[in-house]
Amino acid sequence: MADSKVSPVPLLKDELDIVIPTIRNLDFLEMWRPFFQPYHLIIVQDGDPSKVIKVPEGFDYELYNRNDINRILGPKASCISFKDSACRCFGYMVSKKKYIYTIDDDCFVAKDPSGKDINALEQHIKNLLSPATPHFFNTLYDPYREGADFVRGYPFSLREGVPTAVSHGLWLNIPDYDAPTQLVKPLERNKRYVDAVLTIPKSTLFPMCGMNLAFDRDLIGPAMYFGLMGDGQPIGRYDDMWAGWCMKVICDHLGYGVKTGLPYIWHSKASNPFVNLKKEYKGIYWQEELIPFFQAAKLPKECTTVQECYIELSKQVKAKLGGVDEYFIKLADAMVTWIEAWDELNPSDSKAANLPNGAQK
């Protein structure tokens, strides 16, 4: 697709926020400075709000701790998780930009096979600005990349693609394994650089990891709720999974695409598998019922906005997963609260007039 290939990648610096959940000083930003400094950062401080998080000089940021979240959302703050990186989705809500990139603070700049530093954000922007192809698989992967195209037998009517809502990046070094796999393979490292971007086909679910993730907030933002995890909840480490499953069902319904593959970041350290096991174990058996639920979920054609889709999905969660555990009834309610809070902070008719108060800078 010649046109999109030769043009330089726009920085989109006024259209993209970087959202970082953290409990510590953000020294990791030093390595990202050449790539992140042009952007505005939204830092969501988890845990003790009295702790001061140091941000390296020269970065433009706003920082929200738990007190800020409570003040801004009032009783609706109950939908934002505490003591879990799921809190990051508060940043999606307060952003006013078209695009979001979110990254964990233990992720560093990876190198491509030639030894060059990978500008992860640039690749995400490429992924988001070029169409996706969920209706038919292209064997040479992303047909919009330089040096690639649609192969013989790819229907011409599908070559325009659909808008890309999500770009899911990967990780070199520590792979994103669950606790049982971590325990069984403590030494496994991901050393394979797979030089591909591909669209997850329509009606196919995947495990979306929040470590290195970009999305078009205008297209899919309200579906990017990371659920109830951590403090006071029976599970953790399913925040991004939950968001990914909900988001994918809604993207399939609304005709948006989801890409995975490049870019890689360098994931520096494995979290503790014993702690993870405690957080995950209910999720590990619940997901056996969640996946068939999401695979079968159908949204009525009357649902034409992300919000409408999400509210409908929350009803189905309550009706069909409420019997799995009462947690899902609480989660379904939180999904509704999330949408109410989103709409409050993002009234569609007067976006600019509703900047949240209370951001620290």
Added chain:
Amino acid sequence: MADSKVSPVPLLKDELDIVIPTIRNLDFLEMWRPFFQPYHLIIVQDGDPSKVIKVPEGFDYELYNRNDINRILGPKASCISFKDSACRCFGYMVSKKKYIYTIDDDCFVAKDPSGKDINALEQHIKNLLSPATPHFFNTLYDPYREGADFVRGYPFSLREGVPTAVSHGLWLNIPDYDAPTQLVKPLERNKRYVDAVLTIPKSTLFPMCGMNLAFDRDLIGPAMYFGLMGDGQPIGRYDDMWAGWCMKVICDHLGYGVKTGLPYIWHSKASNPFVNLKKEYKGIYWQEELIPFFQAAKLPKECTTVQECYIELSKQVKAKLGGVDEYFIKLADAMVTWIEAWDELNPSDSKAANLPNGAQK
């Protein structure tokens, strides 16, 4: 998946035939000698049967020309295309092995990024002997490869995978483009080595290319019919596409997996785009109706063998595509003839007793 990773790849030399359609001397085999010589070759000579095809010394082969095909199949030979590489599927039918690898005679040994010759057949065998994962996408691609596994959020109940029926390999250098793309991008070369094998998800169609393709003949053989192409037919260059769409619908129904990605071969020369355009142009607009047909095709659960599925699909082709062009009525009949011929040469109860006569060696 620790167990399957460390074991050496079996050669399967008594269980695999290599099928090569050709109209010329098979000099290309010299380059493949280290990899192909242990195997039995089935050469399907296309075009003028009086021409003598030279095969390099030391290869074990049987060769069938058009006269052989006519003699062996009698009136049923009408289902085997002439003057088109679709004739290769005759080789699948006369083979008695569990696995088939088929390759075009303009495909050479490719090199991996380290400069090492790629043993394509070994990678295909790896792909076929390890399970596939069509029900859920794994973001680190094939979870059964060395250094990879299922990522967090992948349901444990799906980690056994399903039997792999097809391994679709790719091509460096000349990409498999249709005539319009060839005309628009005459200089494009595929230089991107993507170090991945992945399962095409259930219910997702893809363009299967016959250039570098392996499959489990016991699992899916009778679905690998390459249709009516070439001499006397209104189209060409859709043989492998047709087989791929039929095969995928049947694999989805029967619970088998289809992989694509590694291995690469080196595709040496582009075919003439003007000739290709003439062969393809009807296919280019027909496929706009074929794809929705195959995407919607459902097989009744009473169909439990590949043959039953294929006969059912032929009926649907006749009923639903017959109106697109009368060609599809002829093709639907040929699909039935193909199955009859397959069953004649492969009576399930006495496989060994039915070796075809008339093979030249």
